[in-house]
Amino acid sequence: MPLPSYTLGVIEASAYAPEVFARGLPSSLWSEQQSEGRVEPTGSVAAVASPLLSLQGIGLSFGGVVALADVDLSVRPGEIRAIIGPNGAGKSSLINVISGVYRPDRGHVLLDGVSYAQVPTQRLAHLGVARTFQNLALFKGLSVLDNVASGLAYKVRSNFAGQVLGIGRSRGEQRDSLSRADQVLEFLDLTAVRDRLAGTLPYGLQKRVELARALVAQPRLLLLDEPMAGMTASEKSEMAVFVRAARDRFATTVVLIEHDVGVVMGLSDRIAVLDYGRKIADATPDEVRNDQRVIDAYLGVASDNEDGAGI
Amino acid sequence: MTAISSDFPSAPALPKWIAPVLLLAFAYGVVPLIGSSYLFEAILLPFLALSLAGVGLNILTGYAGQVSLGSAAFMAAGAFAAYNFNLRVEGLPLIGSIVLAGLAAAAIGIVFGLPSLRLRGFYLAVSTLAAQFFVQWALTKFSWFSNDSASGVIDAPRLSIAGFALDGAIGRYLFALTIVAILTFLAHRLVSSQTGRNFIAIRDNETAARIIGIPVLKTKLLAFAISSFIIGVAGVIWAFAYLRTVEPAGFDLDRSFQILFIIIIGGLASMRGAFFGAALIVVFPLALSRLGGFLLGDLFDSGVLDMSQRIVLGALIILFLILEPDGLVALWDRVRRRLLFAWQST
Numbered sequence: 001m002p003l004p005s006y007t008l009g010v011i012e013a014s015a016y017a018p019e020v021f022a023r024g025l026p027s028s029l030w031s032e033q034q035s036e037g038r039v040e041p042t043g044s045v046a047a048v049a050s051p052l053l054s055l056q057g058i059g060l061s062f063g064g065v066v067a068l069a070d071v072d073l074s075v076r077p078g079e080i081r082a083i084i085g086p087n088g089a090g091k092s093s094l095i096n097v098i099s100g101v102y103r104p105d106r107g108h109v110l111l112d113g114v115s116y117a118q119v120p121t122q123r124l125a126h127l128g129v130a131r132t133f134q135n136l137a138l139f140k141g142l143s144v145l146d147n148v149a150s151g152l153a154y155k156v157r158s159n160f161a162g163q164v165l166g167i168g169r170s171r172g173e174q175r176d177s178l179s180r181a182d183q184v185l186e187f188l189d190l191t192a193v194r195d196r197l198a199g200t201l202p203y204g205l206q207k208r209v210e211l212a213r214a215l216v217a218q219p220r221l222l223l224l225d226e227p228m229a230g231m232t233a234s235e236k237s238e239m240a241v242f243v244r245a246a247r248d249r250f251a252t253t254v255v256l257i258e259h260d261v262g263v264v265m266g267l268s269d270r271i272a273v274l275d276y277g278r279k280i281a282d283a284t285p286d287e288v289r290n291d292q293r294v295i296d297a298y299l300g301v302a303s304d305n306e307d308g309a310g311i
Numbered sequence: 312m313t314a315i316s317s318d319f320p321s322a323p324a325l326p327k328w329i330a331p332v333l334l335l336a337f338a339y340g341v342v343p344l345i346g347s348s349y350l351f352e353a354i355l356l357p358f359l360a361l362s363l364a365g366v367g368l369n370i371l372t373g374y375a376g377q378v379s380l381g382s383a384a385f386m387a388a389g390a391f392a393a394y395n396f397n398l399r400v401e402g403l404p405l406i407g408s409i410v411l412a413g414l415a416a417a418a419i420g421i422v423f424g425l426p427s428l429r430l431r432g433f434y435l436a437v438s439t440l441a442a443q444f445f446v447q448w449a450l451t452k453f454s455w456f457s458n459d460s461a462s463g464v465i466d467a468p469r470l471s472i473a474g475f476a477l478d479g480a481i482g483r484y485l486f487a488l489t490i491v492a493i494l495t496f497l498a499h500r501l502v503s504s505q506t507g508r509n510f511i512a513i514r515d516n517e518t519a520a521r522i523i524g525i526p527v528l529k530t531k532l533l534a535f536a537i538s539s540f541i542i543g544v545a546g547v548i549w550a551f552a553y554l555r556t557v558e559p560a561g562f563d564l565d566r567s568f569q570i571l572f573i574i575i576i577g578g579l580a581s582m583r584g585a586f587f588g589a590a591l592i593v594v595f596p597l598a599l600s601r602l603g604g605f606l607l608g609d610l611f612d613s614g615v616l617d618m619s620q621r622i623v624l625g626a627l628i629i630l631f632l633i634l635e636p637d638g639l640v641a642l643w644d645r646v647r648r649r650l651l652f653a654w655q656s657t
Contacts, residue, residue, distance in 0.1 A: 099522060125524030137519035139512045141580065146508050153512070154524025156505050160533060163504035164497050174505065213523065 050113065052077045052253050053098065053221055058107035060093055060277075067093040068104070068277045075221075080247055080254040082264040085274035086298050091257040092134060094274070095225045098255070099124060099131050111221070125154035130214035131223035134257075136206050140199030144190060144209050147198045148181040151216040177216075184216045187249065188242055204235040208242065215246055222246070224256035228263060236260060240267045261298075265289065273298060338488055343481045351480035356553040358593045359487040360545050365573040365585025366498050367541030372571070373580035374502055375534035376514025377427050378435055381442030382542050382570040384423075387562035388446055389416040389543025390550035391456050394557055397468050398458060405472060409490070409547050416543020417536040419446065424535025428528050443564055450559040457557070464558040467551040483552040490548060494541055499582050501537065510534055511580070542570075572624070576631050578638025587639040596620050 053075040060068040068090045075081045083091050096102040098109060100119030108115045111127055124130075130151070139147050156177075158170035185191050188208055193201060198209055207227060214222055227243065228236040240263050247254050258264045264271060265285040273281040273288060275297040281288050288294055346355070368382050393412035396403060403411075423442035427435050450456050457465045470477040470486055477486045501507050509530045512520040521527050550557040569592060577588025599620055603611035635642055 101518070101522075121521055122524070122526070124522055131522060133519065137516045139508075139515040139519070141511045141515050142508060146511075149505075150508050150512050150520075150525070151523050153505060153509055158505075160501060160504065160506040160537070163506055164500045166500070170504070177505070217523075 051075055051110070052112060053255065054110045055094075055098070056108045056110065058094070058097055058104045058109070060090075060097060060102060060104045066277050068097070071107075071274070071277070071279050073272055073279070073282070075253060075255055077220075077253050078247070078251060079269040080243065080256065080267055082268035082271045083255065083257050083274060084259070084261060084264055084271060084298065088276075089274040090277040091274055092225060093277075095131065095223050095255070095257055099129065099223055125217060125219075128217075128220035129223065130217055130219035130221075132207075132210040132214050132225055132227060134225040134229060136203075136210060138198040138206055138210055138213070140197065142198060143195050144198050144201070144212075145178065145181055145185065145194045147209055148184055148212045148216050149177045151213040152177040152180065154217070181212075181216055184212045187245075188212050188215075204231050204239075207231065207239070211239075211242065211246070215250060215252070218250050219252055222252045222254045224254065224258075226257050226259065228258060228260055236263050243267060335492060339485070343485065346481070346484075348480045351484045352553075353597065354593055355484055356480075356487055357549070358589050359484075359491045360549040360553050361570065361573060361592060362586045362589040363491045363494060363548060364542050364545035364570045365577060365589050366495055366582060367538045367545060368570050369574045369580065369582070369585050370498060370502065370510070370541065371534050371538035373574055373578075373584070374507060374514065375510035375531065375538075377424070377531060377534060378432060379439040379442075379535075379538075380436050380564070380567050380571065381423060381439040381446075383562040383564065383566035384442045384446035385416045385420055385539040385542040386546030386549060386566065387450060387559060388419045388539075389413060389546035390557050390562070391450055391559075392416065392543070393547040393551065394465060394467070395456065395458075405468075405470065409544060412547050413540040413544045416546070417540040420535040420539025420542075421532050424532050424539075427531050427535065440564075443567055447559050447562065462558075463560075464556050467555045467557060470551060487548045487552045490544060494544060495582060498537075498541065502580075502582070506530070506533065572628055574638075575628060576638055578640030581638070581640045583643075584638050584640045587643065591639065592624075595624070599623065 051074040053073075055071055055073040058068050058071045058073075059066075071090070071094065073081075073083075073094075083094060085091050093102060097104050098119065100116075100121035103118035108117060109119050110116075111119065111129065119127075119129075139150065142150065156173055158168055158173055162168040162170040163174070182191075182194070185194055188211060190205070190208060190212060193205060193209075198206060201209065211224070211227065214224075224243065228239050231239065243254060243256065244267060246252060256264075256268070265288075268285060270283065271281075271285055271288045272279055273291075273294045275293075280297060281291045281294045283291070342350075342355070364382055364386060367385075368379065371377050371379055389412045392415035393408045396408040396411045397405070400408075419442070423439060426438040430438055451463060454460070454463070457463050470483060472486070477483055502510070509520070509525045512523075512525055513527055513530055517527060546562070550561075554561065573588035573592050574585055575588070576591055577586065578584025596616070600611070600616050603616060603619065607615075631638060
């Protein structure tokens with residue numbers, strides 16, 4: 001990003017902030033609880049819990065291309081939240097904003113009540129956020145076990161000299177991270193490939209190892225960028241089971257981006273739909289399925305206007 | 312799922328430390344008894360110094376993925392620092408000079424590693440050339456480094472540890488062998504520690520490494536520091552034990568490339584690779600000169616030798632990059648597995 005627009009973004013974001021807080025935050029919280037009360041009468045615990053993650057008026061553009069425009073999103077603790085949309089709708093941009101890889105031009109990301117203009121990427125793990133990548137981002141030269149154990153690297157406090165000589169707290173740390181990595185491998189049914197180099201595994205397994213690496217730190221918020229892309233149908237449903245099991249076991253909140261609408265409908269508690277960088281729907285799977293704008297933009301049925309009149 | 316690894320039977324369950332321990336026992340117990348002075352002076356001493364430099368560069372380039380063309384500069388820094396510490400600090404034991412020399416090289420390594428925070432790959436390699444040229448220039452320009460010697464060439468001090476002189480070829484060989492063995496062992500421990508995993512993580516995917524909370528900047532500088540420390544100590548061995556003289560011209564860009572070739576040919580991200588590569592680089596010119604002299608007689612003078620050496624070496628590197636990017640180590644492992652397989656099936 002060129003420097004001038006970067007600084008401009010800062011000014012705009014800070015100038016924008018009071019307005020967002022005055023207008024966006026209280027009212028969105030209010031409407032959140034209102035709608036929750038309406039659509040989910042049983043979810044009373046979730047309804048009173050404040051959001052773990054919330055996006056307020058996020059705008060992001062690359063040159064003249066608007067990737068995200070005024071996107072609000074609120075994720076409650078413990079829910080599985082899907083973000084769907086056609087190609088180029090801004091889904092990956094949104095995940096990159098949440099994880100601090102991109103700095104939004106305007107708007108704020110609130111993590112656990114703390115507001116960020118840009119989420120500090122290097123502090124992400126300490127904030128309890130883990131993510132996976134759309135294109136595999138495993139460390140190919142490390143074994144599966146070491147890949148997963150590296151998910152705990154942010155906690156390591158021993159220095160290299162202690163590790164080389166095996167003194168101080170390094171031994172305990174090493175034992176602890178390997179045993180926790182082993183537990184996660186067992187949980188995701190990866191023990192059989194524990195000592196293989198990650199780069200030699202088939203694609204579907206690599207995706208699962210990435211999930212394991214993200215889970216080993218027991219994050220409060222887990223961001224999954226197309227966790228099922230390129231998988232076969234059976235691999236997808238297997239992955240869906242793992243995602244749900246991970247949420248249940250580690251009490252993790254999950255935000256996931258996915259193309260396969262069928263899998264998402266069965267897996268998610270709520271779904272946000274993006275189209276051309278705007279959020280066009282945000283509701284339960286059933287409501288999204290029947291939302292006319294979502295059908296038009298994404299799910300697709302025969303068009304009413306087959307002649308193309310007016311185009 | 313285990314189809315790939317079960318193509319060959321796994322090696323008999325010998326502990327991993329057996330082979331290095333046997334090798335060390337041989338190097339300490341047998342080689343000094345049977346080796347000629349030529350073997351020590353012309354083969355084993357340069358082999359040990361270059362192997363250690365290869366181990367150092369492998370940590371930086373093979374494991375942490377940061378390409379460097381400044382290895383000879385760090386060797387020079389180590390050699391001159393050890394010389395000056397030894398000369399100017401009264402009563403400092405030799406080991407003290409060597410450790411301080413390594414630390415001096417590490418400090419210079421951190422300074423020239425700073426560009427790695429912004430630059431990658433090819434661009435970083437070019438920026439490390441600055442180290443190469445700057446260090447060589449500074450050592451030539453300021454005669455203080457060489458104690459105002461008129462020629463710029465200085466004699467190494469006598470080697471002795473705890474009053475025990477190590478002057479002869481065998482003594483210097485044992486001195487070098489001990490240092491190389493200790494540092495290689497520590498380097499091996501390092502690359503299998505969490506810090507070593509961080510190095511590989513940054514090499515394989517820097518963005519992912521940052522996101523999972525690996526301190527990328529700190530880890531890169533640490534790789535430069537540790538690598539330069541080891542290469543600096545290799546420079547001390549090169550100057551004190553092998554050549555017995557120290558001059559900046561001996562640590563030129565050719566030497567940097569030589570060390571880079573050692574780890575490419577030997578095998579990146581492998582401790583053994585540095586030793587395989589160094590063995591080839593040291594023995595190959597000697598073998599070529601013998602072979603050339605035998606085939607062509609007087610026609611094969613030093614000019615022809617030098618030229619043919621470069622040509623063959625260049626061809627070897629190209630062949631390795633194409634046919635065996637994982638180096639001699641991978642070749643060796645494959646041959647060993649085949650032999651084992653053949654032996655077990657008879």
